[in-house]
Amino acid sequence: MIPGAFDYHRPASLGEAITLANELGDDARVLAGGHSLIPMMKLRMAVPEHLIDLADIDDLKGIDERDGTLQIGAMTSQAEIIGSGLLAERCPILRETAEQIADPQIRNVGTIGGNVANGDPGNDMPALMQALNASYALTGAGGTREVPARNFYEAAYFTALEPGEVLSAIHIPIPPAGHGYAYEKQKRKVGDYATAAAAVLLTMEGGVCTSASIALTNVGDTPLFAEAAGAALVGSAFDEGAVGAAVSAAEAIASPAEDGRGPVDFRTRVAGVMVRRAIGRAASRAR
Amino acid sequence: MTDQTPTAVERAAKLQGLGSKRKRVEDARFTQGKGNYVDDIKLPGMLFGDFVRSPYGHARIKGIDKDAALAVPGVVAVLTAEDLKPLNLHYMPTLAGDVQAVLADEKVLFQGQEVAFVVAENRYVAADAVELVEVEYEQLDAVNDAFKAMDADAPLLREDIKDKQEGAHGPRKHYNHIFTWEVGDKEATHKALADAEVVAEELITYQRVHPCPLETCGCVASMDKVNGKLTIWGTFQAPHAVRTVASLITNIPEHNIRIISPDIGGGFGNKVGVYPGYICSAVASIVTGVPIKWVEDRIENLTSTAFARDYHMTGRIAATRDGRITGLDCHVLADHGAFDACADPTKFPAGFFNICTGSYDIPVAHVSVDGVYTNKAPGGVAYRCSFRVTEASYFIERMIDVLARKLDMDPAELRMKNFIKQSQFPYTSALGWEYDSGDYETAMDKAMTTVDYAGLRAEQAENRAAFDRGETRSLMGIGVAFFTEIVGAGPVKNCDILGLGMFDSCEIRIHPTGSAIARLGTISQGQGHATTFAQILASEIGIPADQITVEEGDTDTAPYGLGTYGSRSTPVAGAATAMAGRKIRAKAQMIAAYLLEVHEDDLEWDIDRFQVKGNPEAAKTMAEIAFASYNQAIPGLEPGLEAVSYYDPPNMTYPFGAYLCVVDVDVDTGVTDVRRFYALDDCGTRINPMIIEGQVHGGLTEALAIAMGQEIAYDEIGNVKGASLLDFYLPTAVETPVWETDHTVTPSPHHPIGAKGVGESPNVGGVSAFSNAVNDAFAHKGLTHTQMPHDHWRVWKTAERLGLNG
Known part of the structure; x- marks a missing residue:
């Protein structure tokens, strides 16, 4: 549980x-909250020679609303997500x-950017981002490009x-007012x-589902x-027919590994x- | 007498003696982060050790290349078995009469086994060098299933003892066999089974778990080459025994070894044994002449230092149709891992498992235990229980429930029907123990009344009907458990460890101004000894507990004792404390008689003083007596006021309790919610009710962990599955239910203050109560028994097997 040496x-x-990341290349890893990377380094599953800590970059922090889109800086902590009145109103x-991620100490340090970026299938935010049809701003030497969360993940830890x-x-496109979640x-x-976990967002009109994202x-x-x-x-x-079909469709694409969870x-x-x-609870919240 | 004179009640309260909810004196430093643990010890020039460990469960070592590791700047040495052989230290004796490899000799026998010890200037360099030690292995077939260990074609594990026909506990039947231990009347038991109206049979497995104390194991060894003295600070639950073993292993005279247990962050049995890290650190310090620190990380702790349980118990219980138990038979297949490093008294290779007749008056019983080697880590310690007592208690408490199902009888009623009656104490069990005292019916009655047992069963009947109507997907389970422990090892006539009798000790010095220091042979790991032993003394010698320092853990100052585990501190060292206090009081009485110019027989003890019978105003307080002992020449008496007692207990103590657990099982997810847990404990005289409650809370939480999730599992080739806290289940405050505690008081008749010990009761009784509750939730659907741990997927599988989750 002792990491290798690094700068x-x-x-x-x-x-x-970004200049540093390009100069240092494959030997460098970007550090956000560190709750995935640091344990991997302690187990020497990751042995970067350089860590680029993003903690001092103010531009990567903060939560904003612009033109029907929520913009969340990558270094925004899970605790800040939980504490945001804007998010509570627009996208609860x-x-x-975030409240179901680990414990308060971890949520104080762990960031939403780190959670979505490192490609760990156990992280909670990536599936939610897919359900919300969010996109990620990826900034490199040549500028910034947008990649939808639904196209971002390639394999475990590969993005x-x-x-x-x-x-x-x-x-994040702001979901319609009155949506269920x-x-x-x-x-x-x-x-x-x-x-296993599931994120569900849906809208209803006159008791009928008009859109659903899972x-x-x-x-x-x-x-x-x-x-x-x-x-x-x-x-x-x-009705049970529709919900049962949704459940079957979800089970059909699930391919979990056997592990200590079962x-x-x-x-x-x-x-x-x-x-x-989740469907039941989301439907009960929609209006 | 003026109005300011304290009343007797006020004087007694000031002592904070027996029965006082005195706040823990330890907590001031622990809650401020001022504890002093092994890893807090920093000595000038100290080097760090770290292990190269086996990645395989079973493999031959073809070669070890140290060169790359030695080339790392800051690396001082890399030790292997070859380096230890000239010192004859490549193997060490275990507490169970076996030997264990300190560093792997030609073969590795479990994943995580110690192969080489790197010594370096700091932890980081040591860890880097560990990666660079190149070990060439040839992987061998592994034994991960105890039931296959003695197959004719099973892989041979222990080549070092393959020709040894006679083990430490009799003949060996197979090269992977360790011992057979048998107790009870086999013939009569089998006859009772053959003649019985009803026989219930079940294989009950208690899975391999790990004590997982918050602080892992570690030490700092420091050889002073000038005066030839070796000092080892370590996480030791038995510092004196470690000193003796260290002397025998190293041939350093015992007076030149000093063992110090500083603050210890939980032991639970994990810190009883001697580990390769201690030996390697000591050797490295002896060779280099500088201090060496070694501290395990969490994965090392879970995979290489002592596990607990791993007992496969096949039981048969005989009864009449109306529920009178007529006999009990049990065979245990005990998985001891690669080396037999169980921590049990020498004559008891299966510990006190023969307490497995429990709280019941069972006329005949028979137990046989076969220990086998497997490719798993060694150990077999008593994880928050006396030796193999949780296994025994779990076995009988499950068997009673299995029998109740078969008889279609309420499990509480079946227990009541078979209890040992209060009038039968002292009671000699069919398997040879003499139970000191008990009043089981009173305890059970109180428990059943408090929880409204009948009401709970009625609610359960409603729940079951609602489930069948499709109105709920949750099943209610009620777990009843009644346990009897056997703790306080133990009488020297039959209890020893490596030949050392299991007495314990207390030495008291009263200072001239009336305060005191008491030193004991035990060592607290969180139990609060500094608080409670001072309370025992306060009541015995009339000095306020706040004016008594309790010191343990330094073999240069503490009297010899066998340490703290198996709930033995209160029954043994607590008794020694009371007895030493009584010696102080006896001398104090002589001094008081001299001072008051009366015969000692004319004096009586009153809380904190001796007073003249019939004339209480003529009195001398203990403080006055203490001062007199230092400043007056008293004819016929030596100056000073000191005493020491070495207490050899005449018997074990037998705490007991009635536990009840209510769970709601979600059959769709396998999630089990503990809705209610009630624990009634009878630990005899209660020294500090607050500490008892804390002990019960902690023990129940560990019991919850074991019953609901803990398991050290191995795959077919010997890999440990889930060796970190990501998988090994340590509940947090969120998963921990609210505990209701209660008590009755049935003092031990042979203990000086009637105390029995409590720290382990909640684990012993708790595991059964949780497991019985989960089993009970499905009982009406035909479930007799399902194995622990009752984690989500296993519970879901049970529901699936019973056709409940679609």
Whole structure:
């Protein structure tokens, strides 16, 4: 549990960070809250020679609303997500999800950017970002490009992020007022990754579902956007036929690994249960 | 007498003696981060040790290349078995009569086994060098299933003892067999089973778990080459025993070894044994002449230092159709891992497992235990219990429930029907223990009344009907457990560790101004000895507890004792404390008689003083007597006021309790919610009710962890599955339910103050109560028994097997 030797860099601007990242290349890792990277370094599963700490870059912090889009700086902590009145009003599922991440000490340091950027399928925010159809601003030497969360994740710890790029911000289209939402997570204890979790956002009109978006956490190599599951709900009044179809569609794409949380059949079924319960709660909140 | 004279009640209260909810004196430093743990010790020139460990469960070592590691700047040495062989230290004796490799000799037998010890200027360099030691392995087939260890074609694990026919506890049946231990009347038991109206049979497995104290194991060894003295600060639950073992292993005379246990962050049995890290640190310090620190990390702690349980218990219980138990038979297959490093009294290779007749008047019983080697870490310690007592208690408490199902009888009623009656104490069990005292029916009655047991069962019936109607997906389970512990090892006539009798000790010095210091052979790891032993003394000698320092853990100053584990501190060292206090009081009485110019027989003790019978105003307080002992020449008496007592207990003590647990099981997710937990403990005389409550809370939380999630599991090739706290279940405050505590008081008749010990009761009784509750939730659907841990996926699988989750 002792990391290898590394040099520590603490740039004051995003430009400086990107210059460093490009100069240092593959030997460098960007450090946000460190709650994934530091344990990996202690286990020597990651042995970077340079750490570029983004903590001093003010441009990467903060929560804003612009033209129907929420903009969250990558270095915004989970605690700040939870504390934001703007997010609570515009997109309350962010708070509901962040509150289910680990414990207050970790949420004070862990960042939303780190959570979505490192590609750990156990992290909670990536699936939520897919459900919200968020996109990530990836800033590199040549400028900034936007990549949708639904296209960002390639495999465990492999993402669309190129060497020398930093995930600088998250852009979330504000869900319609009155939307229903729920993040349901089953875990063994505080601090554990999900056995399975589901994010559900939906809208209703006259008791009928007009749109639905569902994504799954930790039941695959990447977060899973369950497109067919959402589609199964649209046009329904959340009768058992529609909900059952959504659950089946979600279970069909789940491919969890067997681990301490349980065997494949169990974790797949829990993913279905989380979807079912999240739909129920989201529908009850929609107006 | 003026109005300002304190009343007897006020004088007694000032002492904060027995029964006082005295605040823990330790907490001032712990809550301020001012504790002094092993890893806080920093000595000039200190070097750091770190281990190269086996990545394989079973492999032959073809070669070890140290060159790259030695080339790292700051690396001082890399030790392997070859370096220890000339000193004959490549193997060390275990507490169980086996030997254990200090550094792997030709073979590795479990994942995480110590292969080489790197010594370097700091931890970082040591860790870098560990990566660079190149070990060439040839992987071998592993034994991860105890039931296959003695197959004819099982891989041979212990080549070092393959020709040894006779083990420490009798003949070996197979090269992977360690011992067979048998107790009870086999013939009569089998006859009772054959003749029985009803027999219930079950394989009950108590999975491998780990005590996982917050502070891992570690030490600082410092050889002073000028005066030839070796000092070791370490996480030792038995510092004197460590000193004796260290002397025997190293041939350093015992007076030249000083063992110090500083503050210890939890032990729970994990810190009883001797580990390779201690030996390697000592050797490295002896060779280099500078201090060496070694501290495990969490993964090392979980995978290489002592585990607990791993008992496969096949039981048969015989009864009449109306529920009178007529016999009990049990065979245990005990998985001891790669070396037999169990920490049990020498004559008890399965500890006190033969307490497995529990709280019941069972006329005949028989137990046999077979210990086997597997490719798992060594250990087999008593994790927050007396030796193998949790296993025994879990076994009988599950068997009673299994029998209750078979008889279609309420499990509480079946227990009541078979309790040992109060009039039967002292009671000799079919397996040979003499239970000192108990009043089980009173305790059970109080528990059943307090929780409204009948009401809970009625609620459960409603829940089950609602479930069947499809109105709920949650099943209510009620777990009843009644345990009897056997603690306070123990009488020297049958209890020893490595030949050292399991007495304990207390030495008291009263200072001239009436305060005192007491030193004991035990060592607190969080139990609060500095608080409670001072309370025992306060009541015995009339000096306020706040004026008594309690010191433990330094073998140069403390009297010899066997340490703290198995709830033995209060039954043994607590008794020694009371007895030493009584010696002080006896001398004080003689001094008081001289001062008051009366015969000693004319004096009586009153709280904090001796007074003349019939004339209480003629009195001398203990403080006055103490001063007199230092400043007056008293004819026939030596100056000073000191005493020491070495207490050899005449018997064990037998705490007991009634626990009840209510759970709600979500059959769709396997999530179990502990809705209610009630714990009634009878630990005899209660020294400090607040500390007892804290002990019960902690023990129940550990019991919850074991029953609901803890497991050290291995795969087929010997890899540890889930060796960090990500997977090993340590509940946080969020997962921990509210505990209701209660008590009855049945003093031990042979203990000087009637105390029995309590620290381990909640773990012993708690595990059964949780497990019984989960099993009970499914009982009406045909479940007889399901194995622990009752984590989400196993509970879900149970529901699935019973056709409940679609």
